[in-house]
Amino acid sequence: MQCLPGKRNTYKFQFIEKFKKQYPINIMCEELEISRDTYYKWLKRKNIKNRYELNHEALKPLIQKYYDLSNGTAGYRQIKEQLEYHEGIIISYYMAFLIKCCIMKLPEARKKNKNKGKYTVTTKGDEKKYTYQNIAENMDINDIYKVISTDTTEVKLEKDGKQNVSFFIDAYSTEILVSCIGKSLNNDFIEYNLNLLNDSDYKLDNIILHSDRGGMYKSGIYNTKTAEMNLIPSMSAPYTCTHNPWIETLNGQFKDFIKKDNPKTLDELQIVLNKFVYYNNNIKIKNKLKTTPINYRCCHS
Known part of the structure; x- marks a missing residue:
């Protein structure tokens, strides 16, 4: 299977795909500031998994294996080191973290906010300021x-x-x-x-x-x-x-x-x-x- 680059402007492409029967594709592409060629390329490869997704699927059972061997106590750092030592597979800590999130079915917010800074929300008009009580x-x-x-x-x-x-x-x-x-x-x-x-x-x-x-x-x-x-x-x-x-x-x-x-x-x-x-x-x-x-x-x- 051919490994293709990561997706870009996914939401725009999905919008066009959804409404293409109601509105002309060329007008929607123009309004969304993307070329028709780019949209049609995405259409051809949207069901083809890229290299990252293929690696993600291959690693999932291995991470599940070492998570189960630890009786559910191993963190992603330990799992990453065990993969390197026992399987000879070197991955980043972040990839181990993301795959463990999928295995444990953690909420999407956890993955997105992993490195998010401290904040409390204060709103001024349309502007939001985030600050946490982290002394x-x-x-x-x-x-x-x-x-x-x-x-x-x-x-x-x-x-x-x-x-x-x-x-x-x-x-x-x-x-x-x-x-x-x-x-x-x-x-x-x-x-x-x-x-x-x-x-x-x-x-x-x-x-x-x-x-x-x-x-x-x-x-x-x-x-x-x-x-x-x-x-x-x-x-x-x-x-x-x-x-x-x-x-x-x-x-x-x-x-x-x-x-x-x-x-x-x-x-x-x-x-x-x-x-x-x-x-x-x-x-x-x-x-x-x-x-x-x-x-x-x-x-x-």
Whole structure:
């Protein structure tokens, strides 16, 4: 099958195709500022898949295979690296992300807004301005006690089903301040996490607490509790994991860490989580700190 270049002006061509029985093609082409030759070329090749689409279809079952092998926990970065190591296929992270979106049937908005900047919508006439409440992104995080980053990651257990693992970490040192496992992201789980953070020996006054835009971080109990703790909330733009890199990196490291033990029950997951927290805080040497996170905080308190 011949591989043809990507489509251009698709919507214009589809419009002409739809209304060609009602209006002359030459007039519609003139109004839409495209040549008739271009339209007829599109007409001939509209059902022929281009090289990108053929590659997309060939890679889909392979990405599905490695996604299933991970029990539904592997991110697109892990899948991309596994394809390269096991199959000898090199693709971009973005292609792995798009194909995984198709496999998981994620909404089109997620794919389109993956790298979209922060925004809130303010309208002035026909003009729209987009700005998000993302304080942490514009900060110079050059020491501890500035930003706490939080997120939850999902783990599937063979016997106890899906579980949510929540972390609160210092964005500079990546010290894990709080770790918790919960079946549901309900108000009790949110309050329990924040109570654990409040009871820790970490200085919390006027610290920025950065998260994504998950439902638990927009809930009333979360906003009320963080205000009581004198925390300043900050949120990433939708579908932009790059705005919360500290916790996303840790989530990936945790997923890799539990592969060896392969916990099947909630108790086994809790044991592995405790091992991971101890390793991260007390054993692992951070290049930036030249020491462990716990030792760094002890020396800078």
